[in-house]
Amino acid sequence: MPIKFPFSRRAAPSDAWTKCPSCDAQVFNKQLERNQRLCPSCGHHFRMSVGERLDLLLDRESFEERDAGLEAVDRLGFHDDRPYDDRLEASRVKTGLRDAVVWGTGTIEGQRVAIGIFDFRFMGGSMGSVVGEKLARCFETALAERIPAIVVSASGGARMQEGTLALMQLAKTTAPLVRLDDAGVPFIAVLTDPTTGGVLASFASLGDVILAEPKALIGFAGARVASDTVGEEMPEGFQTAEFLLTHGFVDAVVPRPELRSSLARLLRLLPVAAVDDGAQTTPPERPWGPIGALSGLAERFGGAVSETIGIDVDQPPADGNGRTPAAEREEAR
Numbered sequence: 001m002p003i004k005f006p007f008s009r010r011a012a013p014s015d016a017w018t019k020c021p022s023c024d025a026q027v028f029n030k031q032l033e034r035n036q037r038l039c040p041s042c043g044h045h046f047r048m049s050v051g052e053r054l055d056l057l058l059d060r061e062s063f064e065e066r067d068a069g070l071e072a073v074d075r076l077g078f079h080d081d082r083p084y085d086d087r088l089e090a091s092r093v094k095t096g097l098r099d100a101v102v103w104g105t106g107t108i109e110g111q112r113v114a115i116g117i118f119d120f121r122f123m124g125g126s127m128g129s130v131v132g133e134k135l136a137r138c139f140e141t142a143l144a145e146r147i148p149a150i151v152v153s154a155s156g157g158a159r160m161q162e163g164t165l166a167l168m169q170l171a172k173t174t175a176p177l178v179r180l181d182d183a184g185v186p187f188i189a190v191l192t193d194p195t196t197g198g199v200l201a202s203f204a205s206l207g208d209v210i211l212a213e214p215k216a217l218i219g220f221a222g223a224r225v226a227s228d229t230v231g232e233e234m235p236e237g238f239q240t241a242e243f244l245l246t247h248g249f250v251d252a253v254v255p256r257p258e259l260r261s262s263l264a265r266l267l268r269l270l271p272v273a274a275v276d277d278g279a280q281t282t283p284p285e286r287p288w289g290p291i292g293a294l295s296g297l298a299e300r301f302g303g304a305v306s307e308t309i310g311i312d313v314d315q316p317p318a319d320g321n322g323r324t325p326a327a328e329r330e331e332a333r
Helices: 029-034 050-057 084-095 129-145 160-183 223-230 241-246 256-269 290-309 325-332
Strands: 017-019 026-028 064-066 101-108 111-118 149-155 187-196 209-212
Touching: 017 029, 026 029, 050 101, 050 111, 050 149, 050 256, 064 129, 084 160, 101 129, 101 256, 111 129, 111 256, 129 149, 129 160, 160 187, 187 256, 209 241, 209 256
Parallel strands: 111 149, 149 187, 187 209
Antiparallel strands: 017 026, 064 101, 101 111
């Protein structure tokens, strides 16, 4: 006859722990939260929410959110197995956010920055019209207030439910970066897992310094699509942060515990260029070829953003001889 115990062992709730995809260890969520969402066994970097990123990077209570009320609108009446409006509402309930990006100003070790942070939980961090507008305003504010800009990316790419409107955000977010570069205002891109598609094809690739978290997935298209496009087998791990560091696309792979101090050090090394009232104010001559054409196109798209939020973008060049940082780098080559 089986022995009956006076009590039964309670099973832990299924949402109390998470399985590490790298080492298969079972990690309690409370432990993850205390450990900056790093696996205690292998150091795997789990994805972070906007709130966790803010706590990780910025000085306590220094963040001031801007444009918190912007919301996406279903201009196309998009409907697959669910209407776009339903997907938006579900993501808002799930995350407590209005859209996939939160931006504002804050300080890192006392140094003021304009910062935008993606949350992958909101429709895969996809970039639609609201995300593009928020990032454009982040960059325009960095230019107007002459403070460095930082964007922490975690995205599956452009939002298909907005079609061409989403693709237009590539130009919209790139345009202010041309003016930031001309004005000598630094932009630091932080690539986390994953950073893909239109986000990588636009602002995320244009930082003065590009940092990445360990083993982050970074690429424009999926591995199979990339392999089929070039017609050959791609190297193993070719879309990881470490592979891209080896091949010069990423400047540094920074573990999460060191990210805040690394950003603070970069901000001290990349000060905003001083404004010289006597410097020439005519726009620099554009280079010939595809880069010049893209720069001009980006500026034409970006002008509408500046007019919308009332920011003067006629900033003087970085130094008194009329040369911009971009022109100096071109001469150095």
